Amino acid sequence: MMKIYLALALWMIIAEHELMSGAELICKRRINAEYRASVLMSPGYPFAYPNNMRCEWVIQAPEGQQVEIIFLEILTESCCDTIELRDGNTSSAGLLARYRGNVSESIYVSTFGSLYIKFTTDDSFVFNGFMAQFRTATTKTQNCTVKLDASDEPQLLTSPGWPYGYENNLLCTWTITAPEGRVVSITFVEFETESCCDYVLVRHGKSMRSSMYELGGLLKRPFTDVSTGPIIQVIFRSDSSLSTSGFKIQYKAVKRTKTDLMEIPKKDKCTGKIEIPEAGHGTLTTPGYPEKHENNMNCVWVLVAPPGMRVSLWFTSINTEACCDFIKIRDGETPTSKKLGILSGHSTKFAHYKSSGNVMRVDFQSDVTKVYSGFRAVYEVLNDSSEEKCGGDLRAAINRRQYISSPNWPNNARSLYCAWNITADEGYSVLFKIIGFHTFRRRDSIQFFDGESAIPFASLRRNTQHDDESFYSQSSNMYVIFRPDVTTVQGGFRGYFVAVPKRQRNTTPSILVSNLLGQHGRDNR
Missing domain, CATH: 2.60.120.290 (Spermadhesin, CUB domain)
Incomplete structure (x- = not known):
């Protein structure tokens, strides 16, 4: 009987080693896209992926063609296990999307003939991962891949067929260039696309590493953007299903002013060490609460109770972007200390946390999209x-x-x-x-x-x-x-x-x- 147990234990060790070795083998690859669709899955899918992974894939289309990828299922730890999709073949290429949590089906097409995918996981919870399907893109580019010159006079740019509806399977690229010493201002006057699958990418520049963002669905009011340099690209992709009216853009050349520059909040704007008195309490909030917090925040607070005592923290209000803005509570001072909890979204569920020692860490991170009021919490020395x-x-x-x-x-x-x-x-x-x-x-x-x-x-x-x-x-x-x-x-x-x-x-x-x-x-x- 003992021999059976030893053999079973040895088999489990070998199987685990083979699983991890297999994960390492498929976790960093260059893949060629073909007309026939292929499948890309996270290691272990549909079962749980391993912890502490860093997977990278580059999908390359034949010369002159593009890669189309459809994420059929995504289910990861919503705070900490992330999939990045970039328009190019390196980690510095423009970011198309960042996924985490439970995400519905989404589709993207490259503009440089390749896509870069990175999947990273931390040391805690694991889920199913993801499954994607990729192939060479079936697209129409005729009459909508154009170079345009911006001048002081406003000019119009519209999607093909505006306002009666665009065709399916379009991949259009408009490159707008301003005269020397000037930049491009574009205003989306009207905009409506199929929210799930048809989108516009706005790229500040025309290289693989240029920054960009995505627009899709219905814009209820005009939206204006000013390029960071003399060139801006508008890239429009439609899939093979529904179509809507499309969009109308007004563009012109303007002088760059300081007010056009996006302000990134300073990292130390909401960072600090808080000494908790032996008697009494304090409150911790996102900057400006109950008004909306800012984008791109990276806040770190370290709560310190007197020696020999513990920290008690409870949240009285939580209102953040559920997908992308997170509060992390850790039992200690470092970013690797044990996680006590992760909060996001709008919650009325009572959330109370206790440290095991006299130190607790609270991190708040927001991304570049939607903002809400943030959170309010109360801290004090833990009382029995x-x-x-x-x-x-x-x-x-x-x-x-x-x-x-x-x-x-x-x-x-x-x-x-x-x-x-x-x-x-x-x-x-x-x-x-x-x-x-x-x-x-x-x-x-x-x-x-x-x-x-x-x-x-x-x-x-x-x-x-x-x-x-x-x-x-x-x-x-x-x-x-x-x-x-x-x-x-x-x-x-x-x-x-x-x-x-x-x-x-x-x-x-x-x-x-x-x-x-x-x-x-x-x-x-």
Whole structure:
């Protein structure tokens, strides 16, 4: 029996070695495209690909022809395992597309007779990978591969057949050149193509390494671009299926001005080391939050708790481009520290992270396309709330924050009904500020009572995050009651209170009005 186990173990080691060796063999190749379609797959497909890979393929068409590639399936780790497609035969050629996550079918055609594909994976999760089909392109180029001269007077460029519809299988290239000392300005006045499969590439220059971007679908308003040099190329590709009206472009020669230059945010604009005090909390946000963050951001924050303590971090708002803008949380200071989590998109799911030591790292990266509001998070030293008292009589102090939370925050709220009676000195009110609130049921609530009143002046009764809001008592007493639903499995609340000089009685904080409206008004879920 022992011999059988040893033989089986040896066979598994050999099989794994052969799989990795095979992956290495197919992971860096030059492939010739032919009229008959061929298939390119990630190592192991349709099963999981290996970690820590760097695969490179160059697909070359015969002289005078182009390569067409269709990605039939893409499924990778959305944050960290990436496929790059470039228009040329090197890693410095213009970027056509960058894929990660779960991507629907897409098609591209080369303009220099070759395509470069790179697939990189990190050391964590693995998925199926990708499958693509490639061949020499079946395209029509007659009457739409033209050289144009830009002048001070605006001129028009339209897709073939505009506005009645373009033909299928087109590959058109317009090269527009400005006079010496000037650059080209192009404005897409009208634009509509088949969103999945027909696209326009705008290339600043005409070499394989020139920068470029893609447009497709419907543009609802005019879009203007200014070239970085004297030449700009407009490349239009249509597939063999549906067609729409196409596009109309206005182009002219202009002087280069500084305002035309794209500003790339500085890397240190949102980078820093944050010392967390032993008592208290802080907030971490994308620059400009809640306004939209910028493109091309690469932010790194390192949160450091006092020695012997741990970091607690939770997110109160997450709104990023789901495909391409990511928040990464790591258990340590370096970019190779263990990943605690990866967040993107628009999420109301409660996200809480704890470090194993006294350091936690947060990275935020955005790409060159869409931008949203970003994120807001709260950090503090990790407290053991499993022994948190469920209610009691408390005394509010001046200029000293005291923190309370639901039992076992932010984990299971244990379905305990808790009531706190908070008292301030005569002439002072109680200020209570929520720094973390998340429940999953509309029957979960926190209620605030002024003195001995039987009616709450504010109530939070929502199943989403609800943070950074302040509540004031008119008297020197405030009752805070937490009523969890019996089915609550995660969440609860955390906040602090402090004594403040009494407010005027005719002052009603707008936050209280909004919460009462939220409780008794329309349900917009």
